[in-house]
Amino acid sequence: MTGASAILPRLQAAEDPERAAKMVRYHKTDRPVLGLGNPVINAAVSDWREERPVEAWIAEAEALWASGIFEARIAAGKLLIKARYSSHEAAVWNTIAGWAPDFDGWAIADAVADAGGRRVMADLARLDALEIWSRSDHLWTRRAAFVFTLGLARLRYPKPPEQAARERVLGWAAEAADAPDWFLQKAVSWWLRTLSDRDPGRVRAFLADHGARMAGFAQRDAARKLPPLA
Numbered sequence: 001m002t003g004a005s006a007i008l009p010r011l012q013a014a015e016d017p018e019r020a021a022k023m024v025r026y027h028k029t030d031r032p033v034l035g036l037g038n039p040v041i042n043a044a045v046s047d048w049r050e051e052r053p054v055e056a057w058i059a060e061a062e063a064l065w066a067s068g069i070f071e072a073r074i075a076a077g078k079l080l081i082k083a084r085y086s087s088h089e090a091a092v093w094n095t096i097a098g099w100a101p102d103f104d105g106w107a108i109a110d111a112v113a114d115a116g117g118r119r120v121m122a123d124l125a126r127l128d129a130l131e132i133w134s135r136s137d138h139l140w141t142r143r144a145a146f147v148f149t150l151g152l153a154r155l156r157y158p159k160p161p162e163q164a165a166r167e168r169v170l171g172w173a174a175e176a177a178d179a180p181d182w183f184l185q186k187a188v189s190w191w192l193r194t195l196s197d198r199d200p201g202r203v204r205a206f207l208a209d210h211g212a213r214m215a216g217f218a219q220r221d222a223a224r225k226l227p228p229l230a
Helices: 008-013 017-027 038-049 054-067 070-079 089-102 106-122 124-133 139-147 150-154 160-175 182-196 200-213 216-223
Strands: none
Touching (some): 008 054, 008 070, 038 070, 054 070, 054 089, 070 106, 089 106, 089 139, 106 139, 124 160, 139 160, 139 182, 150 160, 150 182, 182 216
16 A cells, blocks of 8 residues: 655645646646646655665655656656666566556656666666567557667667667667657657667668658658768
């Protein structure tokens, strides 16, 4: 059973109804919104987490998530951002992965991806789960397969397992190249644009093979940072 959140009262104390109304319209969400910016959320999370053990982080993140409040779910994702865990690695990953079916917009999903992507890079075997996500009928879960793996696209000198993992995600991108949803097209183009900083030739090859199936804006976005051909 999930207990009460210790961070949530601080977030609620900073509520800004006027800003909240604008955020509801912008994010097109039905969730309760407090109207808080990232600095307020970051400070609340950082102050609470500073001297508490990881076990408490997990319980607090679950309580924040269970509240259903927009900023609380963003805070839950931020709370679990850490480069490396030790004995709690599996528990943190299971918590994060368990939230995917609840994703209902990019802001919350991307906040969680900051934590989840680190867990993927810590153990590439988690790509097995993300491959299932990449074919999900749930838009936000499918999109998360790409956002959670952006770390692979950012690697300057990938080792052979990382290179193989990168190619695996590019395979998912090929499958999604003609997906009709804007947010999924944008996730694919974001992944390719990120990779273009590290391996422009691979991105050019992908676009040559699959670009015609992508939406026009996604093709342009994927190629936006490619250097000119000599």
